[in-house]
Amino acid sequence: MGDLIQLIVSGIATGAIYALAALGFTLLWQAAGVINFSQGEFVMLPAFAILLFIALGAPLWLAFLLACVAAMLVLGIGFKWVIVDPLIRHGVIPLVIATLGLSIGLKSTLKAGYSAEAHPFPSPFPGGQFSIADVNISYADIGTLVVAGFVVISLQLFLNRTVTGRAMQAVAQNTDAAKVLGIDVKRMVLYTFLINAVLAAVAALLVTPTYLAKFDMGDAIGQKAFFAAIIGGFNQTRGALLGGVLIGVLENLVGFYVSPAYKEGVALILFLVVIVFRPEGLLGRAEERKV
Amino acid sequence: MADKIIEFDKVIAGYSPSLTILNETTLDARRGEITLLIGPNGAGKSTVLKTLFGMLVPRSGEVRFEGKRINGKPPRALLADGIAFVPQGRNLFGSLSVRHNLELGGITLPRGELPARIEEVLARFPRIRERIDNQASTMSGGEQKQLEVGRALLLRPRVLLIDEPSIGLSPKLVQEVMTLLRGLADAGTTVLMVEQNVRTALKYSNRALVLEMGRLALDRPASELLHDPDLNRLFLGGHARTAA
Numbered sequence: 001m002g003d004l005i006q007l008i009v010s011g012i013a014t015g016a017i018y019a020l021a022a023l024g025f026t027l028l029w030q031a032a033g034v035i036n037f038s039q040g041e042f043v044m045l046p047a048f049a050i051l052l053f054i055a056l057g058a059p060l061w062l063a064f065l066l067a068c069v070a071a072m073l074v075l076g077i078g079f080k081w082v083i084v085d086p087l088i089r090h091g092v093i094p095l096v097i098a099t100l101g102l103s104i105g106l107k108s109t110l111k112a113g114y115s116a117e118a119h120p121f122p123s124p125f126p127g128g129q130f131s132i133a134d135v136n137i138s139y140a141d142i143g144t145l146v147v148a149g150f151v152v153i154s155l156q157l158f159l160n161r162t163v164t165g166r167a168m169q170a171v172a173q174n175t176d177a178a179k180v181l182g183i184d185v186k187r188m189v190l191y192t193f194l195i196n197a198v199l200a201a202v203a204a205l206l207v208t209p210t211y212l213a214k215f216d217m218g219d220a221i222g223q224k225a226f227f228a229a230i231i232g233g234f235n236q237t238r239g240a241l242l243g244g245v246l247i248g249v250l251e252n253l254v255g256f257y258v259s260p261a262y263k264e265g266v267a268l269i270l271f272l273v274v275i276v277f278r279p280e281g282l283l284g285r286a287e288e289r290k291v
Numbered sequence: 292m293a294d295k296i297i298e299f300d301k302v303i304a305g306y307s308p309s310l311t312i313l314n315e316t317t318l319d320a321r322r323g324e325i326t327l328l329i330g331p332n333g334a335g336k337s338t339v340l341k342t343l344f345g346m347l348v349p350r351s352g353e354v355r356f357e358g359k360r361i362n363g364k365p366p367r368a369l370l371a372d373g374i375a376f377v378p379q380g381r382n383l384f385g386s387l388s389v390r391h392n393l394e395l396g397g398i399t400l401p402r403g404e405l406p407a408r409i410e411e412v413l414a415r416f417p418r419i420r421e422r423i424d425n426q427a428s429t430m431s432g433g434e435q436k437q438l439e440v441g442r443a444l445l446l447r448p449r450v451l452l453i454d455e456p457s458i459g460l461s462p463k464l465v466q467e468v469m470t471l472l473r474g475l476a477d478a479g480t481t482v483l484m485v486e487q488n489v490r491t492a493l494k495y496s497n498r499a500l501v502l503e504m505g506r507l508a509l510d511r512p513a514s515e516l517l518h519d520p521d522l523n524r525l526f527l528g529g530h531a532r533t534a535a
Contacts, residue, residue: 163394163395163398166384166387166391166394166395167395167398169384169386169387170384170387170395173384173385173386173387174382174383174384176346176378176382177378177382177383177384178384178395179346179366180344180346180366180376180377180378180382181370181395181396181398181399181442182366182367182370182371182398182399183395183398184367
């Protein structure tokens with residue numbers, strides 16, 4: 001029983017990180033109709049940015065804040081202006097191809113231009129664990145849950161309790177109707193890109209101590225975040241949360257009770273099952289788009 | 292005769308360079324009247340409203356509001372000028388509450404003015420008040436249309452553009468919406484309406500403009516056109532007998 005609880009708590013913590021990246025997927029899709037296949041690299045870059053700022057003498061917390069600012073500029077504004085804005089009018093497919101290309105380009109550039117090695121990354125949480133009865137839970141898992149939970153709850157409060165958040169939801173639900181009311185659609189879409197960049201930076205802070213900073217660290221997290229978004233429902237932010245946590249927990253359970261060899265296949269199998277039996281995702285709603 | 296508040300002067304507009312819908316369209320709407328735009332599908336009725344509201348930029352010609360050129364002026368600026376638009380179809384944000392839909396309708400207003408404006412709309416639409424905390428998607432079709440119109444009225448527009456307000460509504464609700472629009476016009480709001488339910492709409496309108504192939508084919512008092520035996524032919528795209 002102790003093992004089971006440990007696995008579930010640890011799985012929720014890992015899943016929360018997937019969920020952060022998956023949230024970015026769903027937000028970008030809803031607000032701008034963008035599927036970003038370089039989302040994994042959006043997590044990898046802030047990890048290296050944090051290491052860069054630490055190397056320049058900043059403490060971890062300051063390095064993280066600076067990385068958030070850099071992410072907003074490069075992965076938020078830069079990504080939108082340089083890749084999305086010129087291509088969005090041509091439809092989804094050119095953007096999919098462009099983001100796939102961006103993913104390959106970023107990885108290759110980092111590998112060839114900086115390092116192909118895995119670099120250790122400081123954990124923002126103390127080492128060790130605490131025990132209750134026969135259950136041992138690491139401080140890292142608790143810290144991850146607290147930080148990811150705080151970010152997700154803050155985001156939900158922002159989206160639901162502020163006029164700007166509701167305007168962003170309005171743009172996501174019906175862009176034309178939002179324009180008609182005088183909502184500044186371009187600004188709301190830009191906010192979404194900025195939020196995605198910050199979510200990626202937070203995911204980098206939480207996941208890199210485990211994954212280590214490496215040019216291809218985004219492959220796994222990007223893939224799982226994408227599956228999580230589909231499993232939960234691509235058009236629902238809470239779907240991304242559910243999808244992320246489901247994958248994290250099931251990976252842990254399968255890895256422990258079945259075989260670690262099957263762990264990496266869990267997200268794919270869950271994804272296939274959902275696509276076949278509930279294509280709109282567990283919490284998603286069927287969607288029609290005009291062609 | 293009331294003065295012209297909206298004018299289209301030889302406007303050419305469309306959805307792409309190869310798809311021209313408005314073909315040197317010249318028409319006007321007069322202050323405090325309901326002007327009804329009718330014509331067959333593709334005649335350019337909705338395009339007139341979209342061009343007027345800055346959602347399409349004319350390739351040539353001039354669109355004027357109170358004598359001033361407004362070609363391509365963005366919707367946000369036109370709202371500030373006093374023009375509001377209720378497009379065709381469902382335009383609510385279904386997952387948001389009725390109150391939040393109303394709040395977004397007043398997003399261009401100073402924050403302090405919003406509560407009083409919402410109260411003003413709720414006083415006019417008691418049914419919306421009853422549903423104020425419900426999700427907009429749970430409302431009936433008639434209630435949703437009332438909310439859309441109410442949301443547009445938050446800004447106290449001087450001109451209300453409304454596209455197909457009767458779609459999806461029962462005959463009784465259509466009468467209610469038309470009565471509402473008539474009341475607005477009688478209180479001084481100019482209404483420019485596109486409506487397929489021509490006979491009903493004509494009863495509540497002052498003027499009818501018949502569009503054919505993106506041009507004004509006929510401009511007559513609504514009461515006169517209502518009794519025209521050729522009404523169905525005109526509406527379905529037959530050639531108008533009397534050019535404007």
